[in-house]
Amino acid sequence: MAFAQIINPVDQLATRAHELGFDLFGICSAHPAPRFDEYRRWIEQGRQGEMGYLARPDRLARRMRPDLILSGVRSVISVGMSYYAACDHASESGRGQFARYSWGADYHPIVLERLERLAAFARDTLCRDFEHRCYVDTGPLLERAVAERAGLGFVGKNSCLINPTIGSYTILGEILVTIDLPSTSPIAGVSCGTCRACIDACPTGAIVSPYVVDSRRCISYLTIELKGPIPRELRPGIGNRIFGCDTCQEVCPWQRFARPGRIMIPTDEGHACPAPSLTDLMALDERGFRLRFAGTAVLRTGRTRLLRSVAVALGNWGHPDALHALLRGLHDPEPQIRGHSAWALGRFSEDRPRMALQAALEMEQDSYARDEIVAALAQQPGVLSPNHHSM
Ligand code: B12
DSSP states (O other), X not given: OOGXXXXXXXXXXXXHHHHTTOSEEEEXXXXXXXXXXXXXXXXXXXXTTTOGGGGOHHHHHHHHOGGGTSTTOOEEEEEEEEXXXXXXXXXXXXXXXXXGGGSSSOHHHHHHHHHHHHHHHHXXXXXXXXXXXXXXXXSSSOHHHHXXXXXXXXXXXXXXXXXXXXXXXEEEEEEEESSOOOOOOOOOSOOOTTOOHHHHHOTTOOEEETTEEOGGGOHHIIIIIOOSOOOGGGHHHHTTEEEOOOHHHHTOGGGGGOOOOSSSOOOTTOTTXXXXXXXXXXXXXXXXXXXXXXXXXXXXHHHHHHHHHHHHHHHHHOOGGGHHHHHHHTTOSSHHHHHHHHHHHTTOOSHHHHHHHHHHHHHOOOHHHHHHHHHHHHHSTTOOOOOOOOO
16 A cells, blocks of 8 residues: 555545544654653652553553554554533532543543544545554553654643643544554644643642652542542542542643533533532442443442542531531441541541541441541540551
């Protein structure tokens, strides 16, 4: 297959990508893998936390050598889809914030299906004889670095791929192909400059230096990925964010150009827009959780992790209306929900939470949940500090 015969293949693909709902499009060479050294350093510093798959030797090898993912790979088609929605975020008290990307349906199948349609178009119009592989989020690719090389934007100090005309509320996807396609140029002359709004605004200090996010402190990781308990010292910074976090993007000046998405639009029935009441969420049993979050990205995280964050948010709210829900959480079947509810109750100085914590301590069998109750009681004014292990 010779490209000399084709009139403007990049333009044809770009037009089709736009029709399919993608807002950003570019093509780059697959070799060598971009920014692998930065990635390796990040792993060496343990910044992936519990996301062990990111450090697995076979995954590292594939991130470094894309031909281990798809033999004979030559080019990567990189796309971005806006998921921005002009719906007000949850600032009302007693409500929980979900990160914008999760407001509508789970983006993975939506983007993958459109990538496959784009690949089919390439096969019909450009060349029949090539192998391809589509990725969204879960593949062993540095998607931001690929997008940067393909000219979709630049990597900002919050480590997000920022496009100067639509900002960073975009999901990235790729098609690896075994043919040489003409590359589009990286964006030149735009950067964060001296701005450090994201670094200063991160509630948990997760942007440890420009372009480097330590997952172990990132609210997105703490509320979505972390299986074990959320470290106590980071809980106050979580505020009312219960699934992911948009703060480092919200404060970014480039976000003034954010454009509502055409495909991933949250509907009125969307689970998180407007933001749901924390006390309602705390009342969800397993079945209620599954019904409410079916088809959304929240489902994979599961009830335990979501309600654990809800408990933290209720504790941070600190309003008497939170008490009933937290007392319920203190008796949840899941130790993590009990433990985080205990922490939240420890932030109230009234008698009722103290008595409930004392009663729960008598009955608690789980050693982690006991630790939390003991620590919560020790936190309360006028209570002698019992010996306890910290997390
Ligand atoms: C693991 C992961 C996470 C982790 C770690 C995030 C991180 N910053 O590393 C956690 C759970 C914290 C996370 C959070 C989020 N994630 Co995430 N995540 C991923 C995943 C699966 C791998 C990322 C990775 O490899 N990280 C390791 C670091 C080293 O790589 P990196 O993030 O690409 O960072 C680059 C820069 O740091 C840069 N760099 C490093 N040093 C330097 C120095 C200079 C000078 C420069 C210029 C650049 C530079 O090089 C790195 C390599 O490309 C990708 C999908 C993928 N396969 O790529 C999605 C992905 C990055 N996530 C995405 C999203 C949407 C999010 C959230 C916004 C979700 C939310 N609202 O809660 C937050 C954003 C938090 C943040 N500021 O990063 C999108 C990002 C889209 C975009 N426009 O940037 C991706 C691409 C998924 C997708 N397909 O759309 N995520």
